Amino acid sequence: MDERRILTLKINGDPHEVVVTANTTLLEALREKAFLTGTKRGCDLGACGACTVILDGEAVLACLTLAAAAEGCDIRTIEGLSIRGELSPLQRAFVDHGAVQCGFCSPGFLMSATALLAENPRPDRAEIKRTLAGNLCRCTGYAKIVEAVEAVVADAGEIADPLPIAAGGAA
Amino acid sequence: MKTLNVVGQRVPMHDAALKVTGQAQFTDDLVLPGMLYGRLVRSTVAHGRIVSIDTSAAEALPGVKGVLTGADIPDQVYGIVPKAKDEYALAKEKVRYVGDEVAAVVAIDPETAEQAARLVRVEYEELPAVFDPLEAIKEGAPVIHDRHPNNTSVSIHKEFGDVEKGFAASAFVFEDSFYSQAVNHAPMEPHAALAQYDPLNGDFTIWTGTQIPYFLKRNLATTMGVPENKVRVIKPKVGGGFGQKLDMFAKDFCACWFARELGRPVKFIYDREEVFQTTRQRHPMYLTVKTGVNKRGKILAQHITAHADGGAYNSTAPLMIALSCFFVMIPYKIENLVYDGYHIYTNKPVGGAMRGHGVPQPRFAIERQVDLIAKRIGVDPVEMRLLNAIKAGEPHAAGFVINTCGFSESVEEAAKAIGWKEKRGKLPFGRGIGLAGSAWPSGVANMAHLASGAVVQLMREGRVNVLSGASDIGQGAETVINQIVAEQLGVPMEDVHITAADTGLCPLDAGTFGSGVTVRAGHAALAAANDVREQLFPFIADWLECGPDDLEAADRRIWVRGNPERGMSLSEALKRYQYADMPLPIVGRGAWIPPADQPTDLLTENGNFAPNYSFMTQAAEVEVDVETGKVSVLRMVTAHDCGVPINPMLVEGQLDGSMVGGMGQALYEDSTCIDGQQYNPSFLDYGMPTMLEIPDMDSRHIDTHDPLGPFGAKEAGEGTQLAPAPAIVNAIADAIGVEFDRLPVTPQMVLEALKKKDGAS
Numbered sequence: 001m002d003e004r005r006i007l008t009l010k011i012n013g014d015p016h017e018v019v020v021t022a023n024t025t026l027l028e029a030l031r032e033k034a035f036l037t038g039t040k041r042g043c044d045l046g047a048c049g050a051c052t053v054i055l056d057g058e059a060v061l062a063c064l065t066l067a068a069a070a071e072g073c074d075i076r077t078i079e080g081l082s083i084r085g086e087l088s089p090l091q092r093a094f095v096d097h098g099a100v101q102c103g104f105c106s107p108g109f110l111m112s113a114t115a116l117l118a119e120n121p122r123p124d125r126a127e128i129k130r131t132l133a134g135n136l137c138r139c140t141g142y143a144k145i146v147e148a149v150e151a152v153v154a155d156a157g158e159i160a161d162p163l164p165i166a167a168g169g170a171a
Numbered sequence: 172m173k174t175l176n177v178v179g180q181r182v183p184m185h186d187a188a189l190k191v192t193g194q195a196q197f198t199d200d201l202v203l204p205g206m207l208y209g210r211l212v213r214s215t216v217a218h219g220r221i222v223s224i225d226t227s228a229a230e231a232l233p234g235v236k237g238v239l240t241g242a243d244i245p246d247q248v249y250g251i252v253p254k255a256k257d258e259y260a261l262a263k264e265k266v267r268y269v270g271d272e273v274a275a276v277v278a279i280d281p282e283t284a285e286q287a288a289r290l291v292r293v294e295y296e297e298l299p300a301v302f303d304p305l306e307a308i309k310e311g312a313p314v315i316h317d318r319h320p321n322n323t324s325v326s327i328h329k330e331f332g333d334v335e336k337g338f339a340a341s342a343f344v345f346e347d348s349f350y351s352q353a354v355n356h357a358p359m360e361p362h363a364a365l366a367q368y369d370p371l372n373g374d375f376t377i378w379t380g381t382q383i384p385y386f387l388k389r390n391l392a393t394t395m396g397v398p399e400n401k402v403r404v405i406k407p408k409v410g411g412g413f414g415q416k417l418d419m420f421a422k423d424f425c426a427c428w429f430a431r432e433l434g435r436p437v438k439f440i441y442d443r444e445e446v447f448q449t450t451r452q453r454h455p456m457y458l459t460v461k462t463g464v465n466k467r468g469k470i471l472a473q474h475i476t477a478h479a480d481g482g483a484y485n486s487t488a489p490l491m492i493a494l495s496c497f498f499v500m501i502p503y504k505i506e507n508l509v510y511d512g513y514h515i516y517t518n519k520p521v522g523g524a525m526r527g528h529g530v531p532q533p534r535f536a537i538e539r540q541v542d543l544i545a546k547r548i549g550v551d552p553v554e555m556r557l558l559n560a561i562k563a564g565e566p567h568a569a570g571f572v573i574n575t576c577g578f579s580e581s582v583e584e585a586a587k588a589i590g591w592k593e594k595r596g597k598l599p600f601g602r603g604i605g606l607a608g609s610a611w612p613s614g615v616a617n618m619a620h621l622a623s624g625a626v627v628q629l630m631r632e633g634r635v636n637v638l639s640g641a642s643d644i645g646q647g648a649e650t651v652i653n654q655i656v657a658e659q660l661g662v663p664m665e666d667v668h669i670t671a672a673d674t675g676l677c678p679l680d681a682g683t684f685g686s687g688v689t690v691r692a693g694h695a696a697l698a699a700a701n702d703v704r705e706q707l708f709p710f711i712a713d714w715l716e717c718g719p720d721d722l723e724a725a726d727r728r729i730w731v732r733g734n735p736e737r738g739m740s741l742s743e744a745l746k747r748y749q750y751a752d753m754p755l756p757i758v759g760r761g762a763w764i765p766p767a768d769q770p771t772d773l774l775t776e777n778g779n780f781a782p783n784y785s786f787m788t789q790a791a792e793v794e795v796d797v798e799t800g801k802v803s804v805l806r807m808v809t810a811h812d813c814g815v816p817i818n819p820m821l822v823e824g825q826l827d828g829s830m831v832g833g834m835g836q837a838l839y840e841d842s843t844c845i846d847g848q849q850y851n852p853s854f855l856d857y858g859m860p861t862m863l864e865i866p867d868m869d870s871r872h873i874d875t876h877d878p879l880g881p882f883g884a885k886e887a888g889e890g891t892q893l894a895p896a897p898a899i900v901n902a903i904a905d906a907i908g909v910e911f912d913r914l915p916v917t918p919q920m921v922l923e924a925l926k927k928k929d930g931a932s
Contacts, residue, residue, distance in 0.1 A: 037200035038193015040410075042359050043443040047854035050359060078193035087188060095187040098820040101828070102645020103190025104359040104410030110191060133861045136854060138357055138411050139645050141827030142862045 007071050011036065012080025020067045026060075027051045029067035030077060038078035038107050042136070049135030052108040053077050059115035078107035081114065083164055089152045090114055099148040101139035109135045113149050121156040128153075176725045177657040178882050181820035182664050184650045186408070195408045198363035198380050203436035206365070207236055209425055210284035211439070212274035212291045213449065214266035217302075217518040217847030218313060219295035221264060221273060228290040229276055234283035236433050238291065239425065240274045249390045251383075251418050255324065255485040257316055260394055260424035266295065267315055267483035268518050269847050270449035272421040277429045277437055300847055304480040304515035305457060315483065315516040324481065325488045325514040329496050331568040331777070337472025337507030341463025343548055347540050349460070350913040351532035351896075353480070353842040354453040354835070356525050357859055360410020361446050365438040366426035375402045375427050376675070380409040382416045382642050383682025388674045390419040391427055402427075403675035412644040413832075414524035415451045417684055418486055447852030451523025452842050454491060454514075455480040456532035460540050468548060468555035472507040475499060475533060479522065481514045486523040488514040494615070494685075495529030499537060500569040501610035502578040502786050503559040508568065519844050524684055526832060526892045527611070535914060538607035538897030543910060552901070553586045556608055556788075563875075570777040571784070575885070577812025577873035578786035582608060584810035584871050589790035595905060601797055605901025606790035611890030612781030613880065614687015616765035621687075624678025625695040627656055627759040629703050631749060633727060633742050635660055637669040637699075640680020641692035646888055647821040648688045652696045654817055655881055659700035661724025662741065678762070686886035689817060690782050691763055693881040698761025706757050711744050766879070782879040785890045787811040789830065789898040791866070795906045797925060800918030804834055804866040804899055809891050812873035815883035819872070822887045826870040829888075833895025835860045838915050 009016045011034060018033035027044070030036045030053070042050030044063045051062040054076040081088045087095065090113050100106050109132060116123055116131045123131070128149050137145065189195040226238040241261035250256035262273050274291050278284040299313040306312060307322040314320055338344055364379040375397070381387045384404040392399040409416060422439035429437040441450070456479045463472040477495060481488055496510040514522075527534070541559075545552040561567075563576040585606050586592075594604050614621070626638040637656050643649040653667040660667075671677055680692055708719040708729070715722070715738065717731045724730075730738025739747075749755065765782045792806040807830045816822040839858045843850040851857045876883035896914060904910050909924040 031200075035202065036193070037196070040197070040360070041199065042361070043854050045443065045853055045855065048359065048443075078191075082192050087191065091188075091191040094191050095183045098181070098183065098824050100184060100187045100190050101647070101824055102359065102411040103186070103195050103408060104197060104645075106190050107193050129862045129865075133863045136359065136859065136861065138359055138413070138832070138859065139828045140824055141829070141831035141868065142860075142865050143827045143868050144824060146862065 007067060009034065009067065009070055009075055010073065011075045012077060018067065022068065024067045025063055026053065026065040026067045026070045027062035030062060036077050036079050040104055040107055042104065049112060050105050050108040052111040052135065054111055054115050057115065057118060059112045078110060081110060088114070089155065090117070090149065093148040093151045097144050097148040097151060099140060099144040105135060105137045109137070109145055117152065122153055125150065175658060177654045177664060178817050179815065180818065182650065182654065182818060184647050185653050185664065186649065197360055197408045197410050198365055198378050199440050201365050201378055201407060203365065203367060206436040206438055207277045207279060207429065207433060208281040208284045209275055209277045209429060209437055209439040210288040211272050211421055211425070212276065212288045212293065214262065214269055214271040214273055216266060216295045216297050217269050218298040218300035218315065219266050220298060221262065221266065222294040222296050224274055225292040226274065228292070229287040232283065232287050232290060234279040235276060235287045236279065237277045237429055238274060239428060244428070245394065245396045247394045247396065249394050249419055250485055251386060251487050252485065252489050255488050258484045260421050268520060270520065271483065275421065275425040277433065300518035302517050302519055302844065302847055304478045304517055307515050307517050315518060319516065322516040323513050324485050324516055325492050327492050327496050327510065327512045329510045331500065332507035334472045334474060334507045334509045338463040341471045342466045344461065344463045345540065345544055345547065346459060346461040347543060348912065349458045349536035349539060351456045351535050352914050353455045353844065354525065354840050355447050355842045355857060356413040356415035356451065357857065358411030358413060358415055361443060362416065362420060362422060362441040362450055363439065364422045364426040365436060366430040367436045368430040368434065370434060373397065373401050375430065376405065377402070377423060377427055378405045378407050379423055380416055381406055382412045382644055382684060384642060384672050384674045385640065385679060386682060387419050387423060391423060394424055395427055406642055406672035409644040412683065413526045414528060414684065416644065417524050418451060420450065443854065444852045447842065447857065448520055448849045451486060451525070452520050453525040454522035454529065454532065458533055458536040460536045462540060462544060464544060464548065466548065468545060468550045468558055470503060470505055470559050473505050474509045477512040477533060479512065479514050480517050480519065482517055482519040482521040484521045486521050491524065491529035495533055497569055497780055498530045499533050500567070500571065501784060502561050502608050504561045504565065506568050518847050520842070520849065526829070526889050528685065531836065531893045531896065534609050534893040535897045538894060539900060539912065542605065542901045542904065553582060553591055553606070556582050570779055572779045573784055574879060575783065575814065575875035575877045576786055577875045578608065578610065580873045581786055581788040581810040581812055584873060585788035585790040585808050588808040588810065588869055588871060589792060589806065601795045601906055603902045603904065603906025604790065604792045605898050605905050606788055607894035607897035607901060608788045609890055609893035610784055610786045611686055611886055611893065613690040613783050613785065613886035614765065614781055615685045616779060616781050621681045622762055622764040623680045623691040623695040624762045625692065625699040626678060627696065627699040627703050629660065629707065629757040631745055633662065633666060633745060635662055635667045637667060637696060638677045639669060639671040639692055639696060640677045641688050642672040642683040644683050646825060647818065648683065648692065650821065651689050651817045652692055655693050655696045656700045659697060660703060661729060662727055686889040689884050689886065690880050691765070693817065693884065694763035695761045697881045698763060699759040702759030702761060703757055706759065707744065707748060710748055710751065710753060714747060783814065783877045783885045785811070785813045785885040785887065787890050787894070789891065789894045791895065791898045791902040793899060793902040793906055795903060795921060800921035802838055802903060802916060802921065806869070807834070807866040807895065808869045808871065810871045810873055811891060812875050813887040814875050814877040814880045814885035816872065816887065817882060817884050823870055825887045826891050827868055829891035830868055830895050831860050831865055833892045834899060836914060837896035837899040841915050
């Protein structure tokens with residue numbers, strides 16, 4: 001368990017070298033080794049969804065994923081959602097609809113919602129709720145989060161690529 | 172009235188983009204060079220004497236930089252209320268609940284710190300423990316703090332009016348008992364602290380997720396034994412507080428202590444279990460309500476007895492019990508009332524401020540009893556509430572001055588919106604509606620330390636910098652302050668930049684509690700912005716050949732009212748001001764304190780409690796699954812008088828969050844402690860509401876314009892969480908005819924009640 005090795009994680013298209021042990025979680029690797037602190041630690045037990053990232057197109061909990069298991073995967077984090085300073089449609093909708101209060105759960109919600117829309121650009125309200133039920137929020141009462149996702153769904157025609165990578169990235 | 176451009180608008184939070192891109196920095200996101208990581212060692216027994224602590228194995232672990240025990244720290248207790256300090260940063264001699272801090276370790280990484288914490292060996296002599304407040308006050312119960320042999324650390328006995336006379340005049344007198352459970356705030360961000368020490372000046376800097384930077388500064392200085400001016404508290408983004416981040420915690424003290432001892436920055440992060448078990452929770456409370464009414468249901472006298480389970484320490488105890496007492500005096504006009512309240516120690520997690528602070532418990536009891544009484548005497552619960560509703564401008568038995576009050580309107584509006592006439596008592600078995608009312612102050616007024624200050628600097632290029640002591644914990648305080656300043660100076664939101672809640676830079680502020688920030692810090696910011704106007708506008712008025720009061724400002728322009736052509740851009744105005752060699756920088760200063768002609772001691776004197784009061788009614792429609800006992804809230808309405816909303820979108824966010832929080836308290840949440848051991852200190856086991864449980868929510872605004880609020884505003888952050896629980900339980904009674912008297916109403920309770928009901932019929 002103490003044996004250390006160097007992994008190369010592909011995060012938002014960029015190669016990040018991180019030193020890990022066998023039990024280092026992806027959450028620790030992101031936050032403490034790659035200094036990508038946008039991914040939040042709310043419980044470290046897979047119960048709150050604050051650490052949600054997208055691994056090869058699927059939303060996963062970084063606190064329950066071993067860093068070593070993410071090697072070779074396409075890892076997307078909240079830092080990779082906006083391209084050259086332009087907010088993604090979901091990020092924009094979260095801002096405009098007041099879906100953000102303290103903001104601690106927002107990265108996780110945005111990653112879950114982004115993965116959902118990548119798979120199904122037109123989910124109905126029930127599917128949105130079902131998919132995002134694994135993300136907890138104590139501030140908003142969730143209503144405005146649902147509203148924000150629905151606003152993006154209503155405009156779904158505009159999203160060409162829900163998970164683009166900035167030009168110059170390694171993808 | 173002046174047209175408003177920024178105030179009253181649905182502008183996004185000023186830091187929302189940083190939050191949705193992962194750039195907003197919470198305490199755990201901060202990294203300093205050479206930073207070390209701390210971990211606390213916590214008591215494994217509910218009540219015991221510390222016999223010995225062996226730190227040698229921990230100290231010998233490679234990578235461990237320091238170990239600290241209670242014996243090493245100054246003999247100085249702390250607490251949020253000066254008269255009720257009873258807590259050591261690390262326990263000395265005794266531990267009083269499972270999770271009490273006994274030692275702290277610091278190491279080069281979090282893993283080593285955790286390993287070291289496990290190597291600290293603590294030997295306890297276990298003492299008899301007590302876990303229920305009604306047991307704790309009995310003769311011969313274990314004594315938790317020697318200062319309070321009956322375990323009652325605070326008690327309050329208040330009488331308003333003449334209760335005996337009121338009961339004598341009553342046509343009916345009813346007495347009912349209720350219980351409200353322990354609820355955890357469960358902010359998404361766990362508690363954290365990062366401290367740095369400058370050995371040359373003896374200066375501490377601590378970044379910590381706190382709701383009250385100035386209280387923390389004082390408590391840190393006192394416990395560390397250093398002057399207050401040596402401690403600078405900086406609040407980064409806070410991931411929710413709800414009252415749980417008011418107090419100083421061991422992590423704050425230990426981070427500072429080790430930063431000084433080791434000469435390196437030190438970070439402490441609590442894990443989720445620590446948040447649930449060792450920070451604060453809503454006080455469980457036993458309540459008995461005796462109410463006398465006339466034939467129509469007019470309340471003539473009320474006697475409330477409350478036993479609050481405080482857990483092992485006081486935290487806010489005197490304030491909590493005083494609030495609990497005074498705020499049963501709104502939203503109903505109660506001329507004659509006795510409140511007997513007791514804060515009682517037990518060997519359990521510590522009670523503290525939580526959204527509604529001591530009031531949701533009596534609100535549950537009273538609002539349940541109103542429905543019970545209405546049923547018993549055969550009146551409509553809505554009519555009974557309207558009959559007893561407080562009105563603005565009436566004399567008040569506790570001395571409150573209520574200038575604006577939309578309570579009656581809120582009852583009517585909520586009843587209409589939920590379909591009271593069509594649905595109450597008329598829905599099929601298993602479906603029902605109910606409502607409940609409440610009210611809340613915009614910040615408590617009669618306490619010391621309640622001034623709020625602001626500084627506004629108008630820069631040469633038109634940028635506006637604001638310094639405020641207010642603590643934005645995610646509710647949007649900074650955005651509201653920016654809106655007020657932008658409005659007064661006639662600039663768009665994006666020109667206003669706020670630095671807040673840094674005790675080294677920002678003026679004094681009372682902090683975020685009691686829902687007072689918008690009124691208190693908002694007024695201070697308004698005054699500071701007006702001070703800027705008073706410096707710049709007379710000069711511009713001379714240029715435009717008008718009086719300063721004839722000027723209007725918006726969208727970076729200043730012009731003569733009624734004559735938009737006679738004006739200039741703000742940048743032109745500032746250029747002329749500068750070239751005329753007028754005094755620079757233009758800095759405005761503002762301060763505000765609630766009207767101060769009131770007594771300062773809550774426990775013994777009455778008086779007006781707040782600058783103004785918000786009023787609201789919540790209504791719920793529920794469906795009870797009679798097979799599983801599960802209650803679903805289908806719809807929730809809140810009709811709310813918060814004066815003029817500075818930002819309606821943020822207000823709605825507060826109302827939505829409060830309704831769902833109240834629903835959690837009604838149906839799911841119960842921080843369960845059995846024999847001193849927490850049974851559900853995780854999100855998985857605790858069960859707060861997810862997106863799947865939320866009802867269809869409808870918030871309706873009742874218009875009032877309060878003379879003491881900035882732009883007519885009142886609070887919106889706490890009041891709405893008081894009454895969802897009784898509204899839901901009242902709706903359950905309508906649905907299945909069962910009158911629950913304790914929270915939460917679990918499926919098991921519903922099934923048992925239905926079974927009993929079937930057996931009886």
